[in-house]
Amino acid sequence: MLAKAEDFFFSVKNPGNTNNPVGSNVTSVNVEQIPGLNTLGMSAVRIDYAPYGQNAPHTHPRATEILVVLEGTLLVGFVTSNPNNTLISKFLNKGDVFVFPIGLIHFQFNVGKTNAVAMAGLSSQNPGVITIADAVFGSKPAINPDFLAKAFQLDVKVVKDLQAKF
Amino acid sequence: MLAKAEDFFFSVKNPGNTNNPVGSNVTSVNVEQIPGLNTLGMSAVRIDYAPYGQNAPHTHPRATEILVVLEGTLLVGFVTSNPNNTLISKFLNKGDVFVFPIGLIHFQFNVGKTNAVAMAGLSSQNPGVITIADAVFGSKPAINPDFLAKAFQLDVKVVKDLQAKF
Amino acid sequence: MLAKAEDFFFSVKNPGNTNNPVGSNVTSVNVEQIPGLNTLGMSAVRIDYAPYGQNAPHTHPRATEILVVLEGTLLVGFVTSNPNNTLISKFLNKGDVFVFPIGLIHFQFNVGKTNAVAMAGLSSQNPGVITIADAVFGSKPAINPDFLAKAFQLDVKVVKDLQAKF
Amino acid sequence: MLAKAEDFFFSVKNPGNTNNPVGSNVTSVNVEQIPGLNTLGMSAVRIDYAPYGQNAPHTHPRATEILVVLEGTLLVGFVTSNPNNTLISKFLNKGDVFVFPIGLIHFQFNVGKTNAVAMAGLSSQNPGVITIADAVFGSKPAINPDFLAKAFQLDVKVVKDLQAKF
Amino acid sequence: MLAKAEDFFFSVKNPGNTNNPVGSNVTSVNVEQIPGLNTLGMSAVRIDYAPYGQNAPHTHPRATEILVVLEGTLLVGFVTSNPNNTLISKFLNKGDVFVFPIGLIHFQFNVGKTNAVAMAGLSSQNPGVITIADAVFGSKPAINPDFLAKAFQLDVKVVKDLQAKF
Amino acid sequence: MLAKAEDFFFSVKNPGNTNNPVGSNVTSVNVEQIPGLNTLGMSAVRIDYAPYGQNAPHTHPRATEILVVLEGTLLVGFVTSNPNNTLISKFLNKGDVFVFPIGLIHFQFNVGKTNAVAMAGLSSQNPGVITIADAVFGSKPAINPDFLAKAFQLDVKVVKDLQAKF
Numbered sequence: 002m003l004a005k006a007e008d009f010f011f012s013v014k015n016p017g018n019t020n021n022p023v024g025s026n027v028t029s030v031n032v033e034q035i036p037g038l039n040t041l042g043m044s045a046v047r048i049d050y051a052p053y054g055q056n057a058p059h060t061h062p063r064a065t066e067i068l069v070v071l072e073g074t075l076l077v078g079f080v081t082s083n084p085n086n087t088l089i090s091k092f093l094n095k096g097d098v099f100v101f102p103i104g105l106i107h108f109q110f111n112v113g114k115t116n117a118v119a120m121a122g123l124s125s126q127n128p129g130v131i132t133i134a135d136a137v138f139g140s141k142p143a144i145n146p147d148f149l150a151k152a153f154q155l156d157v158k159v160v161k162d163l164q165a166k167f
Numbered sequence: 168m169l170a171k172a173e174d175f176f177f178s179v180k181n182p183g184n185t186n187n188p189v190g191s192n193v194t195s196v197n198v199e200q201i202p203g204l205n206t207l208g209m210s211a212v213r214i215d216y217a218p219y220g221q222n223a224p225h226t227h228p229r230a231t232e233i234l235v236v237l238e239g240t241l242l243v244g245f246v247t248s249n250p251n252n253t254l255i256s257k258f259l260n261k262g263d264v265f266v267f268p269i270g271l272i273h274f275q276f277n278v279g280k281t282n283a284v285a286m287a288g289l290s291s292q293n294p295g296v297i298t299i300a301d302a303v304f305g306s307k308p309a310i311n312p313d314f315l316a317k318a319f320q321l322d323v324k325v326v327k328d329l330q331a332k333f
Numbered sequence: 334m335l336a337k338a339e340d341f342f343f344s345v346k347n348p349g350n351t352n353n354p355v356g357s358n359v360t361s362v363n364v365e366q367i368p369g370l371n372t373l374g375m376s377a378v379r380i381d382y383a384p385y386g387q388n389a390p391h392t393h394p395r396a397t398e399i400l401v402v403l404e405g406t407l408l409v410g411f412v413t414s415n416p417n418n419t420l421i422s423k424f425l426n427k428g429d430v431f432v433f434p435i436g437l438i439h440f441q442f443n444v445g446k447t448n449a450v451a452m453a454g455l456s457s458q459n460p461g462v463i464t465i466a467d468a469v470f471g472s473k474p475a476i477n478p479d480f481l482a483k484a485f486q487l488d489v490k491v492v493k494d495l496q497a498k499f
Numbered sequence: 500m501l502a503k504a505e506d507f508f509f510s511v512k513n514p515g516n517t518n519n520p521v522g523s524n525v526t527s528v529n530v531e532q533i534p535g536l537n538t539l540g541m542s543a544v545r546i547d548y549a550p551y552g553q554n555a556p557h558t559h560p561r562a563t564e565i566l567v568v569l570e571g572t573l574l575v576g577f578v579t580s581n582p583n584n585t586l587i588s589k590f591l592n593k594g595d596v597f598v599f600p601i602g603l604i605h606f607q608f609n610v611g612k613t614n615a616v617a618m619a620g621l622s623s624q625n626p627g628v629i630t631i632a633d634a635v636f637g638s639k640p641a642i643n644p645d646f647l648a649k650a651f652q653l654d655v656k657v658v659k660d661l662q663a664k665f
Numbered sequence: 666m667l668a669k670a671e672d673f674f675f676s677v678k679n680p681g682n683t684n685n686p687v688g689s690n691v692t693s694v695n696v697e698q699i700p701g702l703n704t705l706g707m708s709a710v711r712i713d714y715a716p717y718g719q720n721a722p723h724t725h726p727r728a729t730e731i732l733v734v735l736e737g738t739l740l741v742g743f744v745t746s747n748p749n750n751t752l753i754s755k756f757l758n759k760g761d762v763f764v765f766p767i768g769l770i771h772f773q774f775n776v777g778k779t780n781a782v783a784m785a786g787l788s789s790q791n792p793g794v795i796t797i798a799d800a801v802f803g804s805k806p807a808i809n810p811d812f813l814a815k816a817f818q819l820d821v822k823v824v825k826d827l828q829a830k831f
Numbered sequence: 832m833l834a835k836a837e838d839f840f841f842s843v844k845n846p847g848n849t850n851n852p853v854g855s856n857v858t859s860v861n862v863e864q865i866p867g868l869n870t871l872g873m874s875a876v877r878i879d880y881a882p883y884g885q886n887a888p889h890t891h892p893r894a895t896e897i898l899v900v901l902e903g904t905l906l907v908g909f910v911t912s913n914p915n916n917t918l919i920s921k922f923l924n925k926g927d928v929f930v931f932p933i934g935l936i937h938f939q940f941n942v943g944k945t946n947a948v949a950m951a952g953l954s955s956q957n958p959g960v961i962t963i964a965d966a967v968f969g970s971k972p973a974i975n976p977d978f979l980a981k982a983f984q985l986d987v988k989v990v991k992d993l994q995a996k997f
Contacts, residue, residue, distance in 0.1 A: 004911070006921040013899065014926025023317065030897070030928050037930050041895040042872075043954045045928060057318035058303055058310075060226060062248060062270020065871040067860070069843065069950050071901060078310065080302040081834070082228060082295040088306040091836040096844025098860050098875060099836075100867050104228020104270050104295065106302050110314050120899050122952020124873045129248040129270065133299060134319045136246040136272050137224055140254040144224075144244065148276050151189065152223035153300045154332045159325065166320045170413070172423040179401065180428025196399070196430050203432050207397040208374075209456045211430060231373040233362070235345065235452050237403060247336070257338040262346025264362050264377060266369050286401050288454020290375045355649065389650035390635055390642075392558060394580060394602020410642065412634040414560060414627040420638040436560020436602050436627065438634050442646050461580040461602065465631060466651045468578040468604050469556055472586040476556075476576065480608050483521065484555035485632045486664045491657065498652045502745070504755040511733065512760025528731070528762050535764050539729040540706075541788045543762060563705040565694070567677065567784050569735060579668070589670040594678025596694050596709060598701050618733050620786020622707045687981065721982035722967055722974075724890060726912060726934020742974065744966040746892060746959040752970040768892020768934050768959065770966050774978050793912040793934065797963060798983045800910040800936050801888055804918040808888075808908070812940050815853065816887035817964045818996045823989065830984045 009037035013047035016118070024054025024111070032126040044126055048119045050075070050111035057132055058108045064128030066101040066121050068109070070094060073117025079107035106133060139167030175203035179213035182284070190220025190277070198292040210292055214285045216241070216277035223298055224274045230294030232267040232287050234275070236260060239283025245273035272299060305333025341369035345379035348450070356386025356443070364458040376458055380451045382407070382443035389464055390440045396460030398433040398453050400441070402426060405449025411439035438465060471499030507535035511545035514616070522552025522609070530624040542624055546617045548573070548609035555630055556606045562626030564599040564619045566607070568592060571615025577605035604631060637665030673701035677711035680782070688718025688775070696790040708790055712783045714739070714775035721796055722772045728792030730765040730785050732773070734758060737781025743771035770797060803831030839867035843877035846948070854884025854941070862956040874956055878949045880905070880941035887962055888938045894958030896931040896951050898939070900924060903947025909937035936963060969997030 011034045017026025031044035038044060044064070048056055050073065068077070070093045078090030079101050092112070093099055101107040103124070111117040137149065143164045150157040177200040183192025197210035204210060210230070214222055216239065234243070236259045244256030245267050258278070259265055267273040269290070277283040303315065309330045316323040343366045349358025363376035370376060376396070380388055382405065400409070402425045410422030411433050424444070425431055433439040435456070443449040469481065475496045482489040509532040515524025529542035536542060542562070546554055548571065566575070568591045576588030577599050590610070591597055599605040601622070609615040635647065641662045648655040675698040681690025695708035702708060708728070712720055714737065732741070734757045742754030743765050756776070757763055765771040767788070775781040801813065807828045814821040841864045847856025861874035868874060874894070878886055880903065898907070900923045908920030909931050922942070923929055931937040933954070941947040967979065973994045980987040 004915075004917055004919070006919050009909075009919060009930040009932075010921055010923075010928065012927045014924065022320075035928070035930055037932065038895075038897075041930065041932055041954065043895045043897050043930070043952060045897045045899065045952060047899075047926075055314060055317060058315075060228070060270060060297075062226070062268075065868075065873045067868075067873050067875045067952055069875065069877075076311070076314075078836075079839075080297075080306045080310075082297045083301065085834075086302050086306045087834055088308050088310060089834070089836050089839060090310075091840055093840075094844065096877075097842045098840065098865070100839040100865055100871070100873070102228075102839075102867065102871055104226060104297070106297060106299075108310075108314070108318070110311070120950055122873060122875060122897055124871065124954055131226075131246075131248045131270070131272060133272075133303060135249065136252050137299060138319070140246045140252045142254050144246075144254060144256075144274075145242070145276070148221060148242075148274070149224075151221060152274070153304070154188075154329060155325070159321070163320060170417075170419055170421070172421050175411075175421060175432040175434075176423055176425075176430065178429045180426065201430070201432055203434070204397075204399075207432070207434055207456065209397045209399050209432070209454060211399045211401065211454060213401075213428075231370075231375045233370075233375050233377045233454055235377065235379075244338075245341075251336075253336055255336070255338050255341060257342055259342075260346065262379075263344045264342065264367070266341040266367055266373070266375070268341075268369070268373055286452055288375060288377060288399055290373065290456055354652070387646060387649060390647075392560070392602060392629075394558070394600075408643070408646075412629075412638045412642075414629045415633065418634050418638045420640050420642060422642075434560075436558060436629070438629060438631075440642075440646070440650070442643070463558075463578075463580045463602070463604060465604075465635060467581065468584050469631060470651070472578045472584045474586050476578075476586060476606075477574070477608070480553060480574075480606070481556075483553060484606070485636070486520070486661060487657070491653070495652060502749075502751055502753070504742075504753050507743075507753060507764040507766075508755055508757075508762065510761045512758065533762070533764055535766065536729075536731075539764070539766055539788065541729045541731050541764070541786060543731045543733065543786060545733075545760075563702075563707045565702075565707050565709045565786055567709065567711075577673075585668055587668070587670050587673060589674055591674075592678065594711075595676045596674065596699070598673040598699055598705070598707070600673075600701070600705055618784055620707060620709060620731055622705065622788055686984075719978060719981060722979075724892070724934060724961075726890070726932075740975070740978075744961075744970045744974075746961045747965065750966050750970045752972050752974060754974075766892075768890060768961070770961060770963075772974075772978070772982070774975070795890075795910075795912045795934070795936060797936075797967060799913065800916050801963060802983070804910045804916045806918050808910075808918060808938075809906070809940070812885060812906075812938070813888075815885060816938070817968070818852075818993060819989070823985070827984060 011035050017049040019049050019051035019054050023057050024051035025056045038126045044123045046121050050117040052114050054111045056109040058106050059130055059132045060104055060106050061128040064123040064125035065103040066123050068119050068121040069098045071118040074113040075117055076110040076112050079105045138163040177201050183215040185215050185217035185220050189223050190217035191222045204292045210289045212287050216283040218280050220277045222275040224272050225298045226270055226272050227294040230289040230291035231269040232289050234285050234287040235264045237284040240279040242276040242278050245271045304329040343367050349381040351381050351383035351386050355389050356383035357388045370458045376455045378453050382449040384446050386443045388441040390438050391464045392436055392438050393460040396455040396457035397435040398455050400451050400453040401430045403450040406445040408442040408444050411437045470495040509533050515547040517547050517549035517552050521555050522549035523554045536624045542621045544619050548615040550612050552609045554607040556604050557630045558602055558604050559626040562621035562623035563601040564621050566617050566619040567596045569616040572611040574608040574610050577603045636661040675699050681713040683713050683715035683718050687721050688715035689720045702790045708787045710785050714781040716778050718775045720773040722770050723794055723796045724770050725792040728787040728789035729767040730787050732783050732785040733762045735782040738777040740774040740776045743769045802827040841865050847879040849879050849881035849884050853887050854881035855886045868956045874953045876951050880947040882944050884941045886939040888936050889962045890934055890936050891958040894953040894955035895933040896953050898949050898951040899928045901948040904943040906940040906942045909935045968993040
């Protein structure tokens with residue numbers, strides 16, 4: 002069925018636009034971009050970071066990620082599950098590789114004054130992304146603010162402000 | 168190897184202690200409690216809720232969950248992944264069943280004046296639990312507060328207060 | 334695609350009708366009842382038992398089962414595979430949990446004078462059920478009675494009687 | 500670790516001894532006989548049948564089976580799961596291939612006056628075998644005979660006789 | 666859906682035609698021949714060998730293979746992956762069984778003066794076959810001959826001759 | 832168990848040494864280098880290419896590969912399985928991504944006058960590598976040269992020369 006090179010190809014040669022509140026951009030390379038990935042259990046992403054930009058805390062519900070830094074210096078980390086919630090983090094430079102196990106909350110932070118770039122492989126043709134702040138405070142419709150205030154030990158007014166922002 | 172009924176048995180007859188800030192308690196029944204679950208890809212939990220208690224927003228990195236309400240009335244929900252972040256929620260009464268797909272952020276909230284109880288099956292012998300607030304604001308060591316302030320669009324002072332609480 | 338709470342919901346609040354020869358009833362909650370279970374590898378059942386009712390010996394060809402007793406007292410068990418054929422069984426009361434590993438013959442028996450109820454999770458969106466007596470003696474068309482007589486060391490007349498009943 | 504040809508080899512050149520009540524014999528070739536099968540998800544069996552011998556109704560809890568007849572004529576079949584319990588059966592001669600899907604009750608019956616031989620592949624390194632009659636009526640300890648009498652609609656005396664035989 | 670015996674049946678009673686350069690023939694029994702194999706993770710093949718015929722070095726990209734010799738004497742083998750490239754080989758006679766692990770290059774060679782026959786089970790409904798010589802020297806379009814000359818340390822003229830033959 | 836950042840980290844910042852006959856070098860980042868990859872189904876590699884260097888035709892028996900070019904220009908390709916043996920190939924520049932499906936023979940060729948570098952993700956913690964020329968002509972012990980001569984339609988003398996080289 003799939004017999005053309007284009008079915009197995011995509012280009013991420015162009016930097017993503019990091020002109021946004023968190024200062025980062027993710028370019029996906031999954032089965033939507035490369036139909037030949039169907040049933041193969043893999044995908045990839047290019048991530049661009051402006052100076053001090055961040056790839057905010059998020060999870061992939063269906064994939065482990067292995068990331069390599071191509072440019073710049075990143076502080077990366079993930080938090081282990083209950084009951085320990087241990088933060089496992091490290092500064093990475095060009096050529097350094099780090100693993101984020103499936104489903105765990107993780108992030109990258111460009112700690113340098115210059116742009117940073119990373120590539121990552123993911124163990125699913127459609128890994129999904131859940132940005133924690135967007136899912137918790139920016140869902141449509143909104144989660145009950147009193148409920149969230151209790152869960153996050155925040156004043157309910159602060160929660161409502163957050164929900165207005167996201 | 169495993170040839171005794173006790174290897175396939177555990178009891179959750181006793182209610183969990185909900186005398187805590189969120190007013191809920193999860194009793195796990197996974198491979199640590201039932202060694203016979205090894206390699207079988209299943210586990211279970213009992214969840215107790217005080218009046219207005221909540222099972223705060225969390226994910227299971229390695230399992231889908233199917234929950235049935237045994238007592239009381241719960242508001243349950245999950246949020247879909249990017250880019251939609253749609254909140255899928257419903258009020259459940261005794262005998263109602265709801266599914267939380269693998270890796271998605273979900274919660275239950277006891278909206279009644281009486282205790283509530285639920286049982287759930289999970290599709291892993293060791294599903295893991297990530298309570299979002301604990302992982303984000305309560306990790307050990309703490310995630311950089313400036314980084315979190317930006318990710319959650321919170322004042323850095325609020326983040327530091329949260330990190331002190333969790 | 335699936336964006337409504339109803340796609341992830343089903344209710345088993347009503348007891349099943351146990352007015353049948355074995356005195357039990359299974360209400361399924363699988364991908365046919367909850368389309369949102371598709372690809373998620375999970376399902377559930379509610380089982381009702383009249384006094385002295387039984388969920389007759391059966392297997393699930395594609396799932397392990399984890400059962401919790403909600404009301405009453407059950408004698409449950411499964412038989413290990415060749416060559417041992419060990420019966421692993423136990424009396425369960427409300428709140429007790431028991432595991433039936435994938436593909437093994439198992440059963441539940443309400444040993445009390447009152448109704449019993451159980452819920453169970455299963456590790457497949459479509460676990461299947463093979464009731465041994467129905468499959469062996471009630472297949473359509475019937476299995477050769479001489480063949481079955483030899484397999485079960487029964488008189489061929491007894492086999493034919495059984496085939497007439499099932 | 501495994502670097503010798505013997506780790507990937509076993510011989511089933513010798514016929515199994517069919518001098519037993521059912522007139523058949525299964526020679527297993529799984530991970531116990533061939534350690535190199537570890538993690539590879541495959542195994543095999545040789546089955547010998549005396550004239551009118553049978554491989555009695557059984558299931559493999561963890562494998563699909565694909566069988567080829569090497570000698571003789573077999574009547575083979577399997578029964579689909581609830582609610583249909585359809586018998587799917589066929590006479591097979593030398594060189595004929597038939598599939599028994601995972602977990603379904605199936606059998607082979609040598610309908611000829613001469614010995615028959617078959618080989619089969621199975622989709623697990625350790626597929627397991629549950630001979631229905633042995634598991635139901637020959638478990639150790641025995642299943643409660645009143646319970647079985649109701650499940651199989653047999654007189655309890657017949658059940659006790661069966662349990663004495665198996 | 667699939668409710669007829671023919672959906673689970675295929676015959677390989679007829680020998681394959683070995684009148685070809687390598688003197689062997691493979692008759693496939695996969696999901697294309699037996700639709701009932703769909704989702705079941707299994708298939709089979711019959712292999713016929715003329716005297717001194719060979720099943721040339723090949724791999725199955727999606728399956729482990731377990732082979733049994735039905736007639737004749739075969740020299741079989743596989744080569745382990747980098748860095749060892751150990752040849753694991755053995756002479757097999759009628760009734761001998763050998764395993765070829767998933768993805769490894771393997772072969773069979775009829776070392777006798779008479780025809781040989783084998784049956785094999787494979788751990789995929791669609792295992793695929795890559796005959797090394799055909800894929801490397803017979804691809805359409807051809808791989809750059811200078812590139813292949815370097816990879817195989819062959820004179821480029823020899824590579825071009827090979828590409829003309831395959 | 833694994834609670835240190837070093838368990839999830841490895842660096843490939845240094846170029847591999849391409850001073851060898853094929854002019855390329857693969858630096859592996861699998862579970863041997865990163866113990867935290869255990870059970871996670873992922874790994875990575877860095878590949879360096881001298882001018883006109885090649886990553887010779889090879890397969891990964893247990894993984895699909897997704898490659899991104901970091902420097903230089905590569906001609907990459909894979910050959911589909913029997914019966915088509917279609918060569919799917921493409922020239923790639925910096926930022927281009929290409930997929931090599933599990934088990935298929937594939938290669939990369941630096942067609943430029945400068946060094947080239949690529950990173951790739953693989954869908955196994957231990958994907959394995961089979962370099963075709965090494966496995967076929969360089970196995971220890973050697974495969975029978977008459978057998979290989981027939982398989983590859985080469986003069987037996989050429990095969991023996993090859994076996995001496997590899």
